[in-house]
Amino acid sequence: MMGRNPLDMLERLPGDAQKQAYKKLTNKLIDGEAGDILTGLIAAKEISMLEAVDDLHAEMGVEHIDEIPNHDDRKQQLKALVEALVSGDIPTFWFEQIGQDKLDEPESARDYLNLDGDEWRTECDKLVNTYRKQGSTASRSEIVADYITRKFGVDTEYFVSHVVNWTDTQQRNVAKQFLLGNFDGVEQGINVARQAVEHHNEQAKQELDEGDHATAD
Template sequence: MMRSMVSKLVDSEAGEHALGIFAEMEIEILQATFDLADAAGVDRPDNIPPKEGRKQALQAVVSAVVSGDFAEFWAEEMGAELFESTPSPKHVAAGADSDVWESQIETWAAGVREQHDGIEATDRELAGIVCNDLYGAELAEYENRVVAVEQSDLMEQLVAGNMRTAKQLITDATAEIQEEDNGE
């Protein structure tokens, strides 16, 4: 019931308006910090996302969280950009020590052993072969970027990433200006 109410709010005209305001302010802050970075001679990202696109992205994140489909959303929207194929949603934030992940490693290793009778390697080494074939990534990288992360960290990155970028640009520009003022 609560999920349904929140979902209706997110998809409502008022919800869209609120997300639009947030997206507009975020983009304006980014533009101002990009201008500051340029004036201070500090490196910055190349592009600012379009306001409407950012609003839609925020709405999609909030909807995915509210509906309980965040892992699927992240795998399809973000994970697919990081790897050669879309990560399994059941891997997203599962935890490197979770039964889900340990079972996956065992399953992958067993599959390699079935195909290559007598192969001598650890489960992780064999799982690494499958992971590389499936995702184009080493097992440790896939674990670090998909499995071992916290869902809350992934959500924060999606929602607050642009603001963190702006904060870092302000910090870098301030340091550059202070160095110039001190004659360094």
């Protein structure tokens, strides 16, 4: 008799239990030797490539790469990203990587993370009722904007688009940004160097042409 497939067994678990089981399995894989080696190799290669491009920029006298990550920090970020991809919880990953530093009172902001439309309307209703009890005659949108700006230090558009409302496209874009961002940085750095070389060659050609004309005269 063949053994049971562990993944098939996980699929039979109820919702919350299934999520916890997947998280436990993912953590075991990520934090194990294989996951540690893989994320370490990727982080090391990214950093090596970024440093090589940065050295090239220094030699050419063009601007340096904005930021080269720390190896251990990048390893942990990659592990967190894999866990988020497996669990389908990119919003929480973004919040812990970016939102906590961007927002005032981040733990309060977490309560609004990835709400559906009805949940967000309910939260807005609560805010409006609270303001009305305090005598406010402002419009609904003004009340929400005032609360978000005072509480979290960002405008309503940013808060709704980055905290409350997470579309599938947005989740894919965030995953792509954190997975491929350093390689994109290398590509951009190479393009900057290429443009600098092209500019130098154009100047050299122009000076040579001017010299030829002067000699001819």
